[in-house]
Amino acid sequence: MDHAKALSIKGIMTIVVLYLVLGLGFGFTFGNILLITVVLGAVSYLLGDLFILPKTNNITATLADVGVAFLTVWLMALAMGAAADTAVSAAFFAAVAMAVGEYMFHFYMMNKNLGFFNHRRMETRTD
Template identity: 80%
Template sequence: MEHVKALAIKGIMTIVILYLVLGLGFGFSFGHTLLITVVLGAVSYLLGDLFILPKTSNITATLADLGVAFLVVWLLSRTMGVEGGPSALAAFFAAVAMSVGEYIFHFYMMNKNLGFFNHRQMETRTD
């Protein structure tokens, strides 16, 4: 149940940030923004929040999320017909804004001890 709550928080954060940056800033339709939100949310939750964050640090996971966000937004925007500079620029601004949100979201994830391999397990191991 904690993962459902975390995904809901992440989804709301992502749609708000991406709509502000992509929708209002670059004229993406709400449908395109929603599709990018779903894909980015799933990829970054699995990779950044559940896999990288518990094994490294908030900064490392945030930098990974920055790269993932840029690639996902850029690649999807290219498939949606946004060509050249605007898609890269939109992806850059979206990735930077998402990184700020992710950095804060990671504190929630660490506080709830969510992840495939968490810090508390590592601290309490006696092997």
Template identity: 70%
Template sequence: MVHVKALAIKGIMTIIVLYLVLGLGFNFTFGDTLLMTIVLGVVSYLLGDLYVLPKWNNMIATVADFGLAFLVVWLMGMPLSMGLSPGMLALAALFAAIVMAIGEYFFHFYMMSKELGKPRFIERTE
């Protein structure tokens, strides 16, 4: 149940950020931002929040989330961007990744306070 709550918080944060940056700033549809939110949320939760954050620290996990957000938005934006030039798409991905990284930095404090991502949650001990 704790993971569901964490995913819900992350999902709400992600959809708000992506819609504000991509939807309002670069004319992506709500459906496109929702699709990116689902992909980015699941991938960054598993990799950044449950794998990188417990092994290293908040700053490294935030940088990893920045890179991951940039790649997901940029790569998924290519077929979804509705005629944006490659430079504008990269700029959209950069803006989204910066804002996402700021949100992730604070989300990681929540993850650490709930001790999510500790080895007991991600590895089977015997």
């Protein structure tokens, strides 16, 4: 249940940020924004939030999420027919905006102790 709530929070944050950047800033359709949100949400939740964050720290996980967001938006924008320069610009601004939300979202994830390998990290911690 905690993961469903976390995914809901992340999904809402992602669609709002992407709508503001991609929809209002670059004219992407809502359908395209929704598709990017689903793909980006799934990949970044599994990779950044559940795998990298518990093993490292918030800054490292946020930087990983920036890279994932940039690559995902860039490649999907190209696949959706955006011009190359538009795709790069859209991906850059979307990734920067997502970084702010991800940094804050990671505090929620750490507070709820969600993520793979958390039990091992907590058991072997000596400080």
